[in-house]
Amino acid sequence: MSSSPRKxxxxxxxxxxxxxxxxxxxxxxxxxxxxxxxxxxxxxxxDVWDVVRGLLIFVTTAWLAxxxxxxxxxxxxxxRKPRPMPDLTSPAPRLVVLVPICNEDPVTTxxxxxxxxxxxxxxSLMADIAILSDTRNEEAALLERQTYLRLIAETQGxxxxxxxxxxxxxxxxxxNIEDFIRRSGAAYDLALILDADSLMEGRAVRDxxxxxxxxxxxxxxxxxxxxxxARSFFGRAMQFAASFHSPVFTxxxxxxxxxxxxxxxxxxxxxxxxxxxxxxxxxxxxxPPFGGHILSHDYVEAALLARAGWRVQVDHTIGxxxxxxxxxxxxxxxxxxRWCQGNLQHSRLLLAPGLAAWSRFVFLQGIFAYLxxxxxxxxxxxxxxxxxxxxxxxxxxxxxxxxxxxxxDRTKEITALIVGIMGLLILPKFAILYEASGTRRTARFxxxxxxxxxxxxxxxxSSLIAPLMLMYQTKAVMQVLSGxxxxxxxxxxGEGALTLVDGFRAGLWIMLTGGAALAIVARVAPDLTLWxxxxxxxxxxxxxxxxxxxxxxxxxxxxxxxxxxxAPVIRNYREILGRxxxxxxxxxxxxxxxxxxx
Amino acid sequence: xTVTHTPHDTDTNALLDAAQNWTPPEAPLDMPQQVLERDxxxxxxxxxxxxxxxxxxx
Numbered sequence: 001m002s003s004s005p006r007k008x009x010x011x012x013x014x015x016x017x018x019x020x021x022x023x024x025x026x027x028x029x030x031x032x033x034x035x036x037x038x039x040x041x042x043x044x045x046x047d048v049w050d051v052v053r054g055l056l057i058f059v060t061t062a063w064l065a066x067x068x069x070x071x072x073x074x075x076x077x078x079x080r081k082p083r084p085m086p087d088l089t090s091p092a093p094r095l096v097v098l099v100p101i102c103n104e105d106p107v108t109t110x111x112x113x114x115x116x117x118x119x120x121x122x123x124s125l126m127a128d129i130a131i132l133s134d135t136r137n138e139e140a141a142l143l144e145r146q147t148y149l150r151l152i153a154e155t156q157g158x159x160x161x162x163x164x165x166x167x168x169x170x171x172x173x174x175x176n177i178e179d180f181i182r183r184s185g186a187a188y189d190l191a192l193i194l195d196a197d198s199l200m201e202g203r204a205v206r207d208x209x210x211x212x213x214x215x216x217x218x219x220x221x222x223x224x225x226x227x228x229x230a231r232s233f234f235g236r237a238m239q240f241a242a243s244f245h246s247p248v249f250t251x252x253x254x255x256x257x258x259x260x261x262x263x264x265x266x267x268x269x270x271x272x273x274x275x276x277x278x279x280x281x282x283x284x285x286x287x288p289p290f291g292g293h294i295l296s297h298d299y300v301e302a303a304l305l306a307r308a309g310w311r312v313q314v315d316h317t318i319g320x321x322x323x324x325x326x327x328x329x330x331x332x333x334x335x336x337x338r339w340c341q342g343n344l345q346h347s348r349l350l351l352a353p354g355l356a357a358w359s360r361f362v363f364l365q366g367i368f369a370y371l372x373x374x375x376x377x378x379x380x381x382x383x384x385x386x387x388x389x390x391x392x393x394x395x396x397x398x399x400x401x402x403x404x405x406x407x408x409d410r411t412k413e414i415t416a417l418i419v420g421i422m423g424l425l426i427l428p429k430f431a432i433l434y435e436a437s438g439t440r441r442t443a444r445f446x447x448x449x450x451x452x453x454x455x456x457x458x459x460x461x462s463s464l465i466a467p468l469m470l471m472y473q474t475k476a477v478m479q480v481l482s483g484x485x486x487x488x489x490x491x492x493x494g495e496g497a498l499t500l501v502d503g504f505r506a507g508l509w510i511m512l513t514g515g516a517a518l519a520i521v522a523r524v525a526p527d528l529t530l531w532x533x534x535x536x537x538x539x540x541x542x543x544x545x546x547x548x549x550x551x552x553x554x555x556x557x558x559x560x561x562x563x564x565x566x567a568p569v570i571r572n573y574r575e576i577l578g579r580x581x582x583x584x585x586x587x588x589x590x591x592x593x594x595x596x597x598x
Numbered sequence: 599x600t601v602t603h604t605p606h607d608t609d610t611n612a613l614l615d616a617a618q619n620w621t622p623p624e625a626p627l628d629m630p631q632q633v634l635e636r637d638x639x640x641x642x643x644x645x646x647x648x649x650x651x652x653x654x655x656x
Contacts (some may be wrong), residue, residue: 142613
């Protein structure tokens with residue numbers, strides 16, 4: 001380990017106060033939920049199932065309340081004056097844009113690079129671009145080389161835009177970047193790390209470089225990428241949520257992060273000296289899924305930068321940062337499987353030496369993001385079991401009683417519990433809508449009415465697919481816990497509409513599970529049937545939901561600002577891509593290539 | 599996935615040779631390996647309890 005002279009930068013008192021308030025709120029909400037449940041459950045006496053259910057509802061509610069808290073903290077008016085954005089001073093830092101790729105479509109990826117290069121030069125910013133290929137498939141690698149020539153011709157970027165392909169892809173993306181730093185890191189001061197689907201405005205890159213130059217302790221600056229280019233119902237709903245809700249959640253995160261903010265792996269700028277001295281990741285002892293290469297390396301790199309005394313921050317106000325998102329539930333679930341394994345692997349690092357407490361808490365959050373699905377599923381199962389095993393009510397507890405004694409009706413408590421939990425899920429979104437209407441932010445989303453419809457539609461869609469996500473995440477967690485390594489296959493970008501056959505392939509097991517659960521409950525605990533319908537009915541419709549939500553959606557719903565007025569870099573990217581696709585390079589033709597896992 | 603590429607009769611070897619000159623400048627920077635695991639990982643419950651205390655290193 002490097003012997004950094006610095007120590008973790010402590011959070012200021014305001015950040016500590018906010019963290020304490022946020023945690024207290026989450027714990028209070030969890031305690032309230034447990035009390036309501038216990039009050040209803042102890043009517044027929046206390047047994048082990050009641051205790052288990054109480055614990056499960058405590059943890060799951062605490063998690064939901066924590067998510068809601070982030071939005072409330074983000075919605076709170078700022079008491080600090082916004083800092084003026086500095087501009088670059090001479091000499092400007094030496095900057096490189098890193099684009100790690102692995103079995104990506106080079107035409108779309110390199111068209112993005114061409115657009116970014118143009119945008120960066122428009123800002124009079126000097127920056128090299130390094131395409132770091134981990135592509136294993138020889139035919140795909142050949143396409144990359146050919147498209148690189150076209151990129152150079154398009155940008156006149158010889159000597160400025162580089163391409164290198166590794167012979168082995170040890171360490172995957174983290175190893176790819178590490179390889180670059182070991183070979184070329186001393187040539188630059190700052191590196192903008194991107195994904196293959198990242199797109200950034202030159203202005204954003206310039207602002208980030210200026211921020212890094214003005215704050216020598218800033219080791220990493222993360223932007224909030226907005227999703228662009230979504231076409232399907234599911235994709236556009238996610239795109240809307242990322243554009244409308246995420247800035248508020250991220251503002252909440254900013255206020256709680258102190259100096260130990262997040263790194264999401266792309267659309268972020270790092271100080272190369274800081275990154276080099278603190279972010280060479282070791283392999284964890286033992287086999288995957290918990291040992292081997294660290295999969296979700298970004299969270300770990302953020303923690304290591306903070307450990308070495310560097311400031312790590314996210315700033316949602318830096319505009320012009322974009323990425324693409326999954327177009328259907330299946331793509332989302334596949335990505336979730338990778339992230340699930342990566343996050344659960346962090347359980348090995350909870351006690352890593354020297355980390356800031358908040359970094360450990362971030363690991364814990366990441367783990368719970370997936371574990372909570374299993375806990376919800378366990379709660380539902382134990383609720384059914386507890387009902388089945390509950391003793392038959394004794395209406396005449398005393399001998400010679402003339403009138404029966406009926407158990408107290410606790411429907412109100414259970415209803416209050418469900419309303420409270422739904423409130424934690426929905427209230428933040430309506431609060432954000434209210435705030436956005438008040439600040440006229442909704443104008444960029446088609447006005448308050450249209451934004452309102454979009455918010456409601458997104459809530460309905462999230463509620464419908466929540467049981468499906470619960471099942472996919474539960475399956476992913478179980479696979480990881482049972483030792484199954486899912487690997488880290490390349491992203492399958494550009495997946496479009498799914499057929500009903502695809503839907504059945506991906507969702508039949510969920511449909512059968514939902515049907516079986518409903519049939520069993522209707523037989524052994526009919527009183528619970530109605531309560532379980534909101535979970536079981538979407539499960540029964542899983543194949544149809546998967547196929548239906550992947551279909552293209554017109555632009556009446558989920559309008560986002562980038563659709564009404566696309567940023568210059570987006571327009572330029574589409575123009576270049578269209579030109580490259582419609583007018584093949586003299587030496588190029590079009591064919592089909594299948595993604596090959598890394 | 600539809601991608602654009604060159605016919606198979608393209609001189610692959612020439613491209614491979616050319617690719618040697620496309621690499622970023624040589625300027626090595628050391629990256630010391632980090633330590634993330636203790637040699638003897640033990641269940642240290644007091645440390646877990648301290649996780650909820652903000653701003654403290656554990």
